[in-house]
Amino acid sequence: MQGIDRRLIQNFEWPLFTMALLVAGIGIVNLVSASPDQTASGLPGTALRQLAWLGIGVVLMLATLVPDYRTLERFAFPFYVLVVALLVGVFFGGRVVNGSRRWLDLGPLNLQPSELAKLAMILVFARILARRSSASPVGLRDLIVPAVLIAIPAALIVKQPDLGTTLVVCIVSASFLVLTRVRVFSFVLLAAIGVVGATVGWFYFLHDYQKERVFTFLDPERDPLGTAYHAIQSQIAVGSGGLFGKGFGLGSQSQLDFLPEQQTDFVFSVLGEEWGFVGSAVVLALYLGILIRGLMIAHSSKDSFGSYLAVGIVALFFWAGLINVGMVIGVVPVVGVPLPMLSYGGSALLTCMIAIGLLMNVSMRRYVF
Amino acid sequence: MNRLTTGAPPPDGMVERRLTGAALVIVAVWMLLITRLFYLQVVQGDVYKVSAERNSVRTQRVEAPRGALLDRHGEALVDSRPAFEVRVVPNETEDVPATLTRIAGLTGRDLGSVQQSYGTPRGRARFQPQRVVYDLDRDALARVEARLWALGGVLTQVTPVRGYRFGSSAAHLLGWLGEVGPEQLREEEFQSYRLGDIIGRGGIERLLDKDLRGRPGGRNLLVDAHGKELKLLSLVQPQPGRNVVLTLDHQLQLAAEAALDRAGHTGAVVALDPRTGEVLVLASRPAFDPNGFATGIDPEVWKSLKDDPYKPFMNRALQGQYPPGSTYKVVTAIAGLEEKLVDEHTQVHCGGSFRLGRRTYRCWKKEGHGTVDLNRAIVQSCDVYFYKLGLELGVNRLAYYARSLGLGARTGIELGGEMPGLVPTKEWRQLRDGTPWVEGDTVSVSIGQGANLWTPLQLAAAYAAIANGGIRYRPRLVQRIEEPDGTLVKSFGPEVAGEVPVSAETFALIRKGLADVVGGPHGTGAVMRNLPGGVLAAGKTGTAQVVAMAAGERVDSKDLQRQHRDHAWFVTYAPAEDPRIVVAVLAEHGGHGGSAAAPIARDVVVRFLEQEAGMYAGN
Numbered sequence: 001m002q003g004i005d006r007r008l009i010q011n012f013e014w015p016l017f018t019m020a021l022l023v024a025g026i027g028i029v030n031l032v033s034a035s036p037d038q039t040a041s042g043l044p045g046t047a048l049r050q051l052a053w054l055g056i057g058v059v060l061m062l063a064t065l066v067p068d069y070r071t072l073e074r075f076a077f078p079f080y081v082l083v084v085a086l087l088v089g090v091f092f093g094g095r096v097v098n099g100s101r102r103w104l105d106l107g108p109l110n111l112q113p114s115e116l117a118k119l120a121m122i123l124v125f126a127r128i129l130a131r132r133s134s135a136s137p138v139g140l141r142d143l144i145v146p147a148v149l150i151a152i153p154a155a156l157i158v159k160q161p162d163l164g165t166t167l168v169v170c171i172v173s174a175s176f177l178v179l180t181r182v183r184v185f186s187f188v189l190l191a192a193i194g195v196v197g198a199t200v201g202w203f204y205f206l207h208d209y210q211k212e213r214v215f216t217f218l219d220p221e222r223d224p225l226g227t228a229y230h231a232i233q234s235q236i237a238v239g240s241g242g243l244f245g246k247g248f249g250l251g252s253q254s255q256l257d258f259l260p261e262q263q264t265d266f267v268f269s270v271l272g273e274e275w276g277f278v279g280s281a282v283v284l285a286l287y288l289g290i291l292i293r294g295l296m297i298a299h300s301s302k303d304s305f306g307s308y309l310a311v312g313i314v315a316l317f318f319w320a321g322l323i324n325v326g327m328v329i330g331v332v333p334v335v336g337v338p339l340p341m342l343s344y345g346g347s348a349l350l351t352c353m354i355a356i357g358l359l360m361n362v363s364m365r366r367y368v369f
Numbered sequence: 370m371n372r373l374t375t376g377a378p379p380p381d382g383m384v385e386r387r388l389t390g391a392a393l394v395i396v397a398v399w400m401l402l403i404t405r406l407f408y409l410q411v412v413q414g415d416v417y418k419v420s421a422e423r424n425s426v427r428t429q430r431v432e433a434p435r436g437a438l439l440d441r442h443g444e445a446l447v448d449s450r451p452a453f454e455v456r457v458v459p460n461e462t463e464d465v466p467a468t469l470t471r472i473a474g475l476t477g478r479d480l481g482s483v484q485q486s487y488g489t490p491r492g493r494a495r496f497q498p499q500r501v502v503y504d505l506d507r508d509a510l511a512r513v514e515a516r517l518w519a520l521g522g523v524l525t526q527v528t529p530v531r532g533y534r535f536g537s538s539a540a541h542l543l544g545w546l547g548e549v550g551p552e553q554l555r556e557e558e559f560q561s562y563r564l565g566d567i568i569g570r571g572g573i574e575r576l577l578d579k580d581l582r583g584r585p586g587g588r589n590l591l592v593d594a595h596g597k598e599l600k601l602l603s604l605v606q607p608q609p610g611r612n613v614v615l616t617l618d619h620q621l622q623l624a625a626e627a628a629l630d631r632a633g634h635t636g637a638v639v640a641l642d643p644r645t646g647e648v649l650v651l652a653s654r655p656a657f658d659p660n661g662f663a664t665g666i667d668p669e670v671w672k673s674l675k676d677d678p679y680k681p682f683m684n685r686a687l688q689g690q691y692p693p694g695s696t697y698k699v700v701t702a703i704a705g706l707e708e709k710l711v712d713e714h715t716q717v718h719c720g721g722s723f724r725l726g727r728r729t730y731r732c733w734k735k736e737g738h739g740t741v742d743l744n745r746a747i748v749q750s751c752d753v754y755f756y757k758l759g760l761e762l763g764v765n766r767l768a769y770y771a772r773s774l775g776l777g778a779r780t781g782i783e784l785g786g787e788m789p790g791l792v793p794t795k796e797w798r799q800l801r802d803g804t805p806w807v808e809g810d811t812v813s814v815s816i817g818q819g820a821n822l823w824t825p826l827q828l829a830a831a832y833a834a835i836a837n838g839g840i841r842y843r844p845r846l847v848q849r850i851e852e853p854d855g856t857l858v859k860s861f862g863p864e865v866a867g868e869v870p871v872s873a874e875t876f877a878l879i880r881k882g883l884a885d886v887v888g889g890p891h892g893t894g895a896v897m898r899n900l901p902g903g904v905l906a907a908g909k910t911g912t913a914q915v916v917a918m919a920a921g922e923r924v925d926s927k928d929l930q931r932q933h934r935d936h937a938w939f940v941t942y943a944p945a946e947d948p949r950i951v952v953a954v955l956a957e958h959g960g961h962g963g964s965a966a967a968p969i970a971r972d973v974v975v976r977f978l979e980q981e982a983g984m985y986a987g988n
Contacts, residue, residue, distance in 0.1 A: 178387055239409040239417025277410035281403055288399045295392045299385065307384065311391070318395055322402070329405050 008065070011367060013360035016297075019289045020061075020341065020356045024054050024349070026271075026283060027342040033248055034263050034270040034344075046263055046344055053346040057353030064357030068365060072358075073130070073305050076123035080149070083120040086113035087156040094160070102160045112347035114165045117153045119351055121169055122312030124149055125176045130305035137181040140189060146173070158201075164265075164337035168320055175315035179308060230266070235330045238272035238280070245276030263344040265336050268328040283342070287321050290356075297363040306362040313355045316340075429498070429590060433583030434529040436610030438543055438573060440619035441647075441848060445534060447543055447574075452530035453505040455513055455523065456498035459490045462522030469501065472523065475516065476502050476509045504530055531567075537656035539622050541684035542615075542784060542846060544572025545659035570662070571682075573613060573846065576783055580850050580858070583610035609853045616647035616848045624976040625652040625954075628969040634956040636936075636966075637685035637825040640973055641951045643833035643942060645863040646842025648782070649950065650973060651826070653685040687780075687787040690822040691955055694911030694962065695750045696938050697771075697817025699835065699879055702743060704770040705758045706875040713878055716740050719753035723812070730756055730812050733912075747882030748889050750910065752816050759815020764806060767814060768794045773869050774831040775841050776823055781866060782844045790827050793820035818914050829953035832909075832940045835883075836948035838876055839869040883907035884945040896967040897941055901978045907945040908970070910962030911938030934958040939966035943974050950977050 031047040086104060090113055094101040103110040128146060150173050158166040182190075240246070272280045291314050298310035317340050324339040326332030338345055340352045409417065438447040455472055462468050469487060473480040487501045505513070505525075514525060531546055547570040549562045562568060568582070569575035586607035591600040618640075625638035629652065640650035657674050674681055683689065705711040721737035723730045732738065732752040738745065746754035759767060771777060777792030791797075793814060795806040813819035823831075826844060834841045842863050849860035884907040887894040897906040913936040937959030942948040952970045959965030 178391055179384065181383070235409060236417050238406070239413050241410050242414035242418060243411055272406070272410065277406055277414075280406050280410070284399060284403055284406070288396065291395050291399075292392055295388050295395070299388050311388075314391075314395075318398075322398060325402055329402070329409055331402075331405055 007367065008364050011364045013297075013363040016290065016293050016356060016360055016363065019286050019293070020353070021058070023283065023286050023290070023341045024057070024353075026286075027267075028054060029248070030267060030271050030274075030342060031263060031344055033274060034267055049346070050344055050349065053349045054353075056346075057350050060350060061353040061357035061360070064354055065361050065364065069306060069309065069358060069361040070303065072123070072361075073127050076120075076127040080120040080124045083113055083116045084152055084156070086111070087117065087153055089113070091156055091159065102162055109346065112345065114153075114157045114160065114162055114169075115345070115347040115351040117157065117165070117169055118172060118316055119355060121150065121153070121173050122309065122316065122355075125173055126305055126308035126312055129176060129180060129308045130303070137183045138177070138186065139183050140186045143186070143190070162336065164323070164335045167335060168316070168323070168337055171319050172312060172315045175319070176308065176312060178315075179311055231327070231330055231334055234266055234269040234328050237269040238329055241273040241276040241280070243277050245272075245274050245279055248274055264338050265324065265343065266328060267343045268325055268339055271342070272328070284325070287317070291318055291321075294359055297359055297366075300366045301362050302366055306365075310359055310362050313359050316355060317352075429526065429588050431586040431588060431605075431607045432528050432567075433585050433607035434609045435531060435567075435583065436581040436612045436853070438581075439612060439614045440617045440622075441615065441649075442618065442620075443614070444619050446539060446615075446617075446619060447531065447533050449529040450532050451527045452503070453507075453510045454500055454526050454528055455502040455505060456500050456526055457487060458498050458522045458524070460522075468520060468523060471516075471520065472501055472513065475512045476505060478502055498524060498526070531660075533659045535619070535623070536658045536660065538626055539617065539619070539652070540572075540656045540659050541653045541682075541686070542572045542617070542651045543659065544569050544574030544576075545657075545662040546570060546574055547662060572684075572784060573615070576785065577613055577847070577850070580611040581613065584608040611858055612851045612853065614848045614851065615846055616642075616649065617651065617846065618649045618977075618980075620980060621650045621973050621976055622652055625650045625952075625969065625973050626654065626656075628972040629654045629956070632956065632959070632965065632969065634959050634965065634969075635679055635685070636954070636956040636959065637689060638955075638969060638973060639686050639825045639829040639953045640977075641829050641833045641842075641844055643836040643842075643948045643951050646830075646833070646844050646866075647848070647863075648844050648846045649977075650952070651684075651686050651846065653683070653689075655679050655681040657681045684784070684786065685825065685955065685957070687782060687784060687824050687826045689955065689957075690788050690790050690824055691936050691938075691957075692819070692913040693776075693817040693821050693823045693828065694913035694936070694938050695817055696828060696832075696909050696911035696940055696962075697815075697821060698747060698750065698755050699832075699883070699909065700767060700771045700774065700776070701755045701759050701762070701815045702747060702879055702882070703774075703871055703875055704762050704766055706743075706878060707770065707871055708762060708766060710761050711743060711758060713743050716742050717746070717751075717754045717757055719751050721753075723753045723756045725756075725760070725809060725812055728809060743878065744882050744885060744889075747879075747909075748885045748892050750886075750893055755815045756812045759811055760808060762811075762815070764811045764814055765794050767811070768792045770871075771821075773867075773871070774834055775866065776827050776831050777821075778827075780824075780826055780830050780844050782826060783846050787826070788824055790824050791820060791822040817911060825953045825955045828938070828940055828955075829951050832942060832953065833948075833951040834869050835876060835879060836907075836942040836951055838873065839871055841866045841869060880907060880945070883909055883942075886910070887941070887945070893963045894939070894941065894967055896963065896971055897943075897974070900943065900971075901975060902982055904944045904978055905946070906941050906943035906974060907948075908939060908941030908967070910967060911940070912936070912960070912962050913938060915958065931958050934960055937962045937965035939963070939970045941967070941970045941974060943978070949981075950974060 028047055028051050031050050090101060090104055093104075095103040095105045095110060102112050102114060104113060125146065132142075150170060154166050154169055157169065268280070271283060294310055294314035294317070298307045298314065301307045301310060320337055320340050323332055323335055323337045324343070327334050327337070338348050341349065434449040434451075437445050437449070439445055455476065457465070457468060457472070459465060465487075469483050470480060472478075473483045483501050486503070487499050490497070490499055510525060513520075513523075517523060517525070533540070533543065546567050549566045549568045569578035574581065584607060586605040588604040589602040591602055621640055625640070629636055629638060635654050637654070638650050638652040639648070641648055655677070718740050719732055719734075719738040721732050721735050723732070730752070733750065738749055738751045738753070741749070741751050741754050743754075745751065768777075771792045777790045779787045779789050793810075798804065798806045798810070798820075810819055814821060830841065830844055843866040845861055845864065847861055850858040852858060884905065886892045887897040887906050887908050893910045894906075894908040897908055900906060915933055915935060935958070937956040938954065939962045940951070940953040942951040952973045954966040954970045956965045956969065
């Protein structure tokens with residue numbers, strides 16, 4: 001045991017750890033400026049709460065390193081069942097904020113189980129794919145069980161309503177296909193199912209305001225006071241940051257009541273305005289570093305569960321980052337997806353830190369066999 | 370090397386190829402994002418800087434005018450009128466104290482109140498227009514507007530102000546407005562509201578807030594670095610709120626309130642249409658003037674209202690619970706007839722008192738009523754007759770008939786905060802006090818003293834059921850909801866809450882008795898005689914003891930302090946043959962029902978009949 005421990009410490013995954021903490025740290029500093037509420041200490045309560053969450057997150061991340069990730073594999077399905085149970089709990093007794101029923105009230109803190117659902121999907125799919133005995137390409141029949149596994153939490157989350165998280169859960173799950181071979185026929189059929197599903201979703205699941213967002217992305221003049229207005233304002237905020245930014249706490253656009261959710265979904269526009277191109281590029285570079293490092297870990301993993309796990313986590317960060325930043329700078333429609341490690345939200349931050357911990361876990365055990 | 374342990378081997382090199390492919394895609398996408406950022410921030414940066422700093426866009430919310438509240442004849446009781454206000458944007462104003470002083474001078478307002486209204490905006494509030502003067506008249510507005518060019522960061526705005534046209538009249542049922550608090554915003558039903566939104570806080574304003582409030586619009590204005598408006602970029606018109614037509618008859622409401630006020634009584638008046646359950650009058654005194662509540666009521670005024678020992682916010686019509694006094698005797702009479710313990714011929718001797726064990730219960734008439742039958746007992750309100758009958762029935766049978774009339778339970782009127790009243794039973798006493806019910810308690814209850822508690826609304830609803838032959842309608846205040854252009858959104862019709870399981874013969878005897886209370890010899894409701902058009906009314910007086918008198922002892926009310934004086938009840942309906950209105954009056958500590966409460970009911974009924982006869986054409 002001691003030998004293993006020593007080797008683990010020798011193999012500590014410093015690059016990922018450092019990059020993740022840097023991004024999270026920037027996130028806290030950015031929240032100080034993005035938050036409207038001021039406490040007696042002069043620091044906004046939002047940023048202080050996020051700092052506390054980060055502390056818990058780092059502890060959880062380090063705790064994730066202790067058991068071998070292959071031991072964790074066994075808990076994939078129990079964890080999935082737990083998350084679905086929590087989502088059902090939200091469905092019946094969740095707390096409503098801004099019209100969405102997303103949170104479970106746990107006394108002093110609120111848990112957002114849909115964030116944990118992302119992790120659960122990754123764990124479950126990594127396990128299923130790793131356990132596949134056949135080397136033949138994935139056929140339709142192989143996809144029935146995964147489809148049901150996605151559909152249950154996705155339906156519960158879309159009803160909250162939380163379109164953004166549903167989208168991320170589905171798209172991350174689909175990203176596992178990157179590492180599998182799929183029959184051409186199955187792929188075509190999948191695409192067809194996707195189109196039909198999107199159509200059904202459009203007519204039966206999307207709320208009017210969500211449809212409106214798609215319309216306004218296609219035609220920004222449609223609703224200059226509504227979502228297009230937010231998209232335009234967020235671009236003005238980012239653009240006016242220039243090369244070096246206006247400086248910490250000095251973004252006039254950010255400080256005005258222009259941006260909705262500027263602590264969560266639009267937090268990147270505050271960063272862009274106050275830290276400029278240099279600041280935003282540094283953050284994007286750190287993100288890219290995490291993504292590439294994740295793929296390297298997937299590559300060097302000694303077993304397929306580790307590889308799949310790493311790819312799933314990379315997919316999670318990739319899609320959430322792309323959708324969020326893309327929305328802020330106007331290349332993706334306005335979809336409510338928080339930016340991992342930068343947006344305010346305890347459950348989301350914890351999920352990110354645990355995900356990073358899992359990646360590190362896979363990395364540190366690549367020699368331990 | 371151990372990749373094979375848990376699954377089948379992927380084809381050679383596939384994982385490498387796929388992972389490399391994924392890495393390339395990720396890098397490419399990230400390059401795209403960074404390129405876009407470079408374009409926005411570096412290439413177009415100066416353009417955006419100009420739009421952000423030189424010409425910033427100011428978003429103004431345009432409040433929707435709140436829907437009006439109208440009475441059944443279409444008279445507007447509450448509406449919204451446009452009012453002008455002056456706002457100051459802190460970070461666009463160079464010298465705030467000087468600007469505020471200037472505004473105070475121009476508008477003729479007290480500088481202190483202007484400063485107080487401005488407050489000490491910090492953080493993001495510095496970028497938002499702070500209201501400094503509310504509800505400005507046109508002259509003062511003109512003076513401010515003429516100097517706007519010299520007042521950077523100052524703007525004027527039109528905002529609807531709620532007007533309660535008749536001040537405190539019907540204040541309890543119309544309600545009042547206030548700002549949404551942070552506590553409320555956490556609740557589910559307030560999810561569509563924002564902090565600082567004006568919201569109905571009581572009465573119909575609260576009940577139908579979602580219909581009344583409409584939807585705010587907004588406009589985006591291009592403003593320069595000094596906060597001056599350059600151009601209107603876009604405007605979304607607000608959607609005015611819906612109008613609510615009440616069942617209330619405001620002329621009757623005014624008559625009721627005037628009558629209560631003239632006599633100096635606190636209390637309540639309820640009038641219902643016994644054929645539909647529509648509420649024609651729902652008056653409670655003392656009251657308050659809801660004007661200005663939403664725009665920051667003077668804390669002193671608010672405190673004095675809150676701390677007023679007479680509780681002006683209490684809607685006595687449905688929150689005040691009072692012992693029913695002799696108005697209860699119809700319950701005892703109905704129970705006696707239905708249980709066949711008496712009929713209209715049964716005679717009882719009243720010698721002025723009734724003995725039970727070692728206690729003596731007196732009749733209000735010391736010398737006694739002599740031999741009385743049911744009709745005389747009701748007309749002259751003979752206590753002894755009902756003592757004896759009540760004792761034979763027992764309290765639980767009395768309770769059964771009281772409940773079947775809807776007493777001791779909420780009537781289900783739309784307004785919140787309605788009290789249930791109380792109809793005691795043996796079990797209730799055992800549960801509450803752990804002591805058994807004794808016969809003496811039944812004696813008190815059978816004439817409406819003791820533990821019984823009713824609200825004026827319950828009494829009116831119960832007598833409405835007697836008047837219409839046994840159908841209990843749920844009292845309703847809202848007739849219909851309309852769009853601002855008059856399109857009907859919803860309308861409400863009669864709702865039967867239950868039927869009273871009492872025979873038509875019994876009702877006929879009771880109604881004969883109630884008619885004779887007004888029209889017969891020695892009737893206690895003689896005040897209701899000589900109505901316009903020769904209409905005959907029916908009714909019942911009640912005098913409810915506030916302080917328990919030793920052994921039915923009676924003291925003249927005038928000798929008592931106000932808070933120990935009896936409550937005066939009167940309930941009436943007219944015309945007696947074909948009732949179209951029921952009125953219940955409660956005058957707190959008013960003394961005798963016949964003298965204190967009946968004249969108030971008369972005013973309402975007279976006004977109703979005159980109106981029916983078209984004497985107030987146009988109302």
